[in-house]
Amino acid sequence: MPDILDVLAYPFMQRALIAAVLSGLLAPAVGMYVVQRRLSLLGDGLGHVAIAGVGLALVTGWTPFPVAVAVCVLGAVAIEALRGTGKAPGDTGLAILFYGGLALGILLAGVANRGTAALSQYLFGSLTTVSGSDVLVLAVLCVTGVALTLLLAPQLFSVCADEEYARTQGLPVRALNMLIVALAAITVSASMRTVGVLLVSALMVVPVAAASNIATGFRATLLTALGIGVAVAAFGTLGSVALDTPSGATIVVLAVAVFVLTAALGGAIRHRHRPPAEEPELPTFTPHIPAEADATHPPETLEGMPGTTAVLHGDHVDYLLHGHRHAPHGDHWDEH
Amino acid sequence: MVNPLSVSGLKVTLGATEVLHGVDLTVSRGETVALLGANGSGKTTLLRAALGLIPHVAGEVKLFDTPPTRFHEWSRIGYVPQHSQLQVLKATVIEMVRSGRLARRGVLRLQNLADKAAVTKALQVVRMSDLANRELTELSGGQRQRAVIARALAGEPELLLLDEPLAGLDMRSQEALAAILAELKAAGLTICMVLHELGPMKPLLDRSVVLREGNVIYSGQLAGGTYA
Ligand SMILES: Nc1ncnc2c1ncn2[C@@H]1O[C@H](COP(=O)(O)OP(=O)(O)OP(=O)(O)O)[C@@H](O)[C@H]1O
Ligand SMILES: [Mg+2]
Numbered sequence: 001m002p003d004i005l006d007v008l009a010y011p012f013m014q015r016a017l018i019a020a021v022l023s024g025l026l027a028p029a030v031g032m033y034v035v036q037r038r039l040s041l042l043g044d045g046l047g048h049v050a051i052a053g054v055g056l057a058l059v060t061g062w063t064p065f066p067v068a069v070a071v072c073v074l075g076a077v078a079i080e081a082l083r084g085t086g087k088a089p090g091d092t093g094l095a096i097l098f099y100g101g102l103a104l105g106i107l108l109a110g111v112a113n114r115g116t117a118a119l120s121q122y123l124f125g126s127l128t129t130v131s132g133s134d135v136l137v138l139a140v141l142c143v144t145g146v147a148l149t150l151l152l153a154p155q156l157f158s159v160c161a162d163e164e165y166a167r168t169q170g171l172p173v174r175a176l177n178m179l180i181v182a183l184a185a186i187t188v189s190a191s192m193r194t195v196g197v198l199l200v201s202a203l204m205v206v207p208v209a210a211a212s213n214i215a216t217g218f219r220a221t222l223l224t225a226l227g228i229g230v231a232v233a234a235f236g237t238l239g240s241v242a243l244d245t246p247s248g249a250t251i252v253v254l255a256v257a258v259f260v261l262t263a264a265l266g267g268a269i270r271h272r273h274r275p276p277a278e279e280p281e282l283p284t285f286t287p288h289i290p291a292e293a294d295a296t297h298p299p300e301t302l303e304g305m306p307g308t309t310a311v312l313h314g315d316h317v318d319y320l321l322h323g324h325r326h327a328p329h330g331d332h333w334d335e336h
Numbered sequence: 337m338v339n340p341l342s343v344s345g346l347k348v349t350l351g352a353t354e355v356l357h358g359v360d361l362t363v364s365r366g367e368t369v370a371l372l373g374a375n376g377s378g379k380t381t382l383l384r385a386a387l388g389l390i391p392h393v394a395g396e397v398k399l400f401d402t403p404p405t406r407f408h409e410w411s412r413i414g415y416v417p418q419h420s421q422l423q424v425l426k427a428t429v430i431e432m433v434r435s436g437r438l439a440r441r442g443v444l445r446l447q448n449l450a451d452k453a454a455v456t457k458a459l460q461v462v463r464m465s466d467l468a469n470r471e472l473t474e475l476s477g478g479q480r481q482r483a484v485i486a487r488a489l490a491g492e493p494e495l496l497l498l499d500e501p502l503a504g505l506d507m508r509s510q511e512a513l514a515a516i517l518a519e520l521k522a523a524g525l526t527i528c529m530v531l532h533e534l535g536p537m538k539p540l541l542d543r544s545v546v547l548r549e550g551n552v553i554y555s556g557q558l559a560g561g562t563y564a
Contacts, residue, residue: 170410
């Protein structure tokens with residue numbers, strides 16, 4: 001087993017780690033909305049379209065990565081534009097587009113005399129061959145994508161929650177829907193080099209699913225998913241080096257393991273913190289818990305209660321006040 | 337003075353059938369109008385067409401003297417849909433109510449104190465403060481309806497369109513809603529709401545409009561009997 005720290009001294013390994021972490025950040029940020037809109041299979045299909053872009057690049061001699069991103073985004077925008085006009089391509093239409101794209105990519109790779117071997121690094125990911133310019137493109141896409149999902153989070157949230165209501169708030173619903181699909185396409189194609197197009201949907205969906213096992217609230221779930229995404233990408237990459245396994249698969253298997261773990265953990269939390277059967281009357285003393293507070297992102301102190309300190313205690317957070325520990329439990333406070 | 341809502345000769349087709357056959361409805365500033373009529377008479381369709389959510393084939397719709405397609409001041413309008421599909425993963429009550437401020441907040445602006453105060457107040461009004469951090473999927477039907485009403489109130493609108501706001505509310509919540517609407521009405525709010533039973537809303541109503549099979553069959557003072 002190679003020593004992890006020694007391996008990290010190699011520039012190619014550093015590039016691999018940076019690329020993996022960027023993917024691990026972007027995929028759940030976009031995945032949050034992809035899951036809401038039930039587009040995870042669309043994401044998968046778009047990966048097939050990206051392969052057509054790789055084939056095109058192999059034939060023309062262009063750099064595969066940017067071409068694949070462009071082709072994939074164009075395909076996604078076209079599909080969403082058709083959907084917006086009510087002429088949604090049906091199930092069959094989408095299948096034709098996706099498998100047509102994949103077949104075209106393989107065909108073009110053959111024409112370019114590069115065979116399917118050249119494609120496999122895009123299908124399954126190939127972190128260790130990531131070049132400096134790949135990292136740069138990925139960084140630009142990732143920063144743009146994550147910034148958009150976070151800055152427009154209230155708007156995207158509203159569109160996902162209730163499209164009609166969003167329109168009565170004057171939101172550009174069609175443009176926002178288009179943005180979600182375009183971001184999905186960017187994520188899929190950007191993650192080709194890290195986890196590969198065959199597994200990228202997993203990186204969009206699984207961290208979000210894992211986060212929703214343990215977090216409460218949309219914002220908290222989004223932030224938790226980002227954390228899980230980055231963690232599995234980084235540790236998956238290091239693990240793949242230590243175990244000499246394919247990086248993409250290692251990352252995804254790790255993500256699934258985290259999902260299973262959080263599912264068990266979430267079940268235990270729900271069991272302990274069963275909501276009260278009846279609406280409670282207002283307690284005489286109600287410290288205000290900021291909306292952002294939850295088990296994974298506890299606030300440092302309680303608003304309106306200066307002098308409290310947050311202390312992690314098992315699966316929840318205690319607040320130190322007057323030397324006693326107070327833990328939120330449903331709608332009241334336990335003294336520990 | 338500009339009427340908050342004015343609809344004339346409105347014809348709407350859904351699928352292959354014409355659902356509204358030339359409806360006129362004007363709600364003037366400060367007025368509270370009840371929209372009555374049997375199931376399927378076209379009340380929801382009228383509100384949705386008035387908001388520009390569905391297109392009309394003939395007639396005219398104006399929100400504050402502007403057609404919905406060219407209307408931009410959406411912060412002046414509050415809407416409580418009849419059946420809200422709130423399918424967003426993990427969202428809590430307060431997160432959903434906050435989205436009622438978006439027309440005011442615009443893009444790339446964090447919540448300010450006024451936003452937070454309006455959300456807190458709206459949650460109080462519908463008696464949902466205790467459940468603010470509860471996930472929407474864990475609410476009862478009536479609680480969810482109260483959250484949807486809070487979302488509309490949080491926007492502090494000038495014109496409030498409510499589609500069966502009392503549906504599923506217990507008596508205490510109905511009275512609480514009627515009380516806040518009375519208060520807001522006194523401050524100048526214009527209200528148009530679909531009702532099947534007037535209940536505690538009765539003292540608020542200035543006028544009722546009755547639909548039958550896509551036509552207005554009555555518009556005027558509240559008469560004694562029931563309509564639906
Ligand atoms: N998507 C649709 N396609 C075709 N017809 C529709 C559609 N939606 C509603 N309709 C028809 O339009 C008519 C009016 O419906 P609408 O929802 O406006 O009634 P409503 O007065 O709000 O009834 P309710 O009291 O049950 O809410 C009904 O006859 C209904 O069958
Ligand atoms: Mg209706």
